[in-house]
Amino acid sequence: MSFTKIDHYEKEYVDHHHDSALSVTEGVADQPIVNPYFVRKKKHRLSTEEYVKGILEGNITTLSQAITLIESSNPDHYAQAQEIIERCLPHAGRSVRIGITGVPGAGKSTFIEAIGNMVTSLRHKLAVLAIDPSSERSGGSILGDKTRMESISANPDVFIRPSPSAGSLGGVARKTRETIVLCEAAGFDVIFIETVGVGQSETAVHSMVDLFMLLQISGAGDELQGIKRGIMEMADLMVITKADGENIHKAELAKTQFQSALQLFPLPESEWRPRVYTCSAVSGAGLEEVWKGVEEFLDHTQGNGFFRHNRNRQNKYWMYETIDETLKNSFYRDPRIEAEISVLEGQVLDDKISSFIAAKRLLDLYFGGKAE
Template sequence: MEHYEDIHGREHDSALAVNRGVEQPPVVNPYFRRAKRHRMTTDEYMQGILAGNITVLSQAITLVESLLPEHYAQAQEIIERCLPHSGRSVRIGITGVPGAGKSTFIEAIGDMVANLGHKLSVLAIDPSSERSKGSILGDKTRMETLVHNPSVFIRPSPSAGSLGGVARKTRETIILCEAAGFDVIFIETVGVGQSETAVHSMVDMFLLLQIAGAGDELQGIKRGIMEMADMIAINKADGGNQQRADVARSHFANALNLFPMPDSQWRPRVYTCSSVEHTGLSEIWNGVEDFLKFTGKNGYFQRNRHRQAKYWMYETIDEALREHFYRNEEVAARIGEFEKMVLADRKSSFVAARELLNDYFGKIGK
């Protein structure tokens, strides 16, 4: 919001300010002074997170998601101090086509999981607009019952251009939620179809939500998200849709049998359920517990966690290098010049990129 001066030369940033050149209304309370917001220290953040304070946890996640350079150092320190308290949860990724009822399904099964004595964290990733870069973040609106459960924490986050159905800092958010004492974490992806694979690198189990009529056996055997699923649930199996859901279950079960055995040695199961009538949910959760017991016994659970830790080490390195590259003063000074040369066809994009990287890294590529 722009700052405007009133007739006394005072600046205002309130909604009462009108266009420049128009006489401003008088200040209602001339003695009012905006209170300076207290900036929490890292110790205060840690005390709140470890105590399970939802307000402090939300503020810490906002700090971690911030793009401001001045927030980066403190965010990294909070993450590092939360790491010893993390890793003691079950991480479940939930994806599906738009309209499959992911939010309704999570509310139904989440309420059941919370009633079993678990502390549940729901990380809902909302797609960001390619034009305005904004997000609705309306998943909590759909979860009217779950949002009032004291054992449940729901955090919507924008995808902000990140690929793979997750947000930029979903991995770090998981660590903070685990440190706050949440032992079950649901990650609801944006729901864009076959490309949602990044979430698979940060969860213990991957659940694919489908609806009847979403495809036949040929659609089911397509590589991509289907072969990554540890479980498939056919949602909206109620009323006159029950028979179609049973047919879809048969299609997907047949398709899964054509895939090679996964590394976990677990053959994915297919269930039908209704989030509205709350049917089939207990069978799905029993299947989740069976999967966790099976993978814990054969060692896959821990191997998967180790592989994910290695993957995210390289992802962190890539992100840090990318951020440092674009903030480099010499790169920033030259990149505009190179853009003009590429647009004028005086230099190919490949050559321009290589020269910039050579200048940045010195002897790279030689």
């Protein structure tokens, strides 16, 4: 920005004394912000064949682009995304899906980083789908989980994909299940789904994983807290984190309390009695025992047939979820609905009609008759 000459009482003095410190040198003219010779090249859009080929070859860049396409809310991307998923399905399903959740501050990312290093040392390929909470005000997410997992982010056997929750309930993102399919097709045989910090009722992740792991911290509750319904009774493994230093005794006490509380639950359909472990992601203590517990759970459920039964039940559940989502999107994109919804919304705000009547009229309009 160019400077102007001094325009106050010192001006007369400066005009006669050019060596004065008050003298200001004229600046240069403003330079263009953008290079006038720059030409933006149109990015090559991959075909469905190129997407599928790259995914099956384990190309991380192509996998990331395909996930972005699936997560897109652009209607133009929907058809291609569905075709990619359909063509990857025959190559999916050969992994262990583990949901990892817990209270905020339980150290989920640190735990995943520590146990992830151990998992890859056992010659597994690990995909981490980290769900970050979106702001209710701005709609944005920090997506900082990959930064937290510094030691495994550069590991060629690890793929980390942070995604915003974008208003989805249950601690997962809108397209997490489709992302799992693509990661499995790319050759990842262990999938971690790290949810947002959850409360008692956020349990949607349970409907897409083989094993549900709940991280707890010592001092976060007693036996009464442990027997509350909701997320506690869905856990297959419970891990008390940060069991190091002066906190070891508190962690062992919490382990005993939760073990006692879990005995009060009826035996789940898997016939697996949930277990409680303690571990330290910093020192590595207890991590081997936790992973051994994972392997014992998988052996148990695969042996009694529950593993396949659970997968089939989840597939049925997500069939209906897909129907619900497709109908919802089709409803709001209908030109008739778009033209009428703002009018009825205004009448609701002015208390001219009830919200129930407004919804009924929109549904009648959409279905071309009386909506039941």
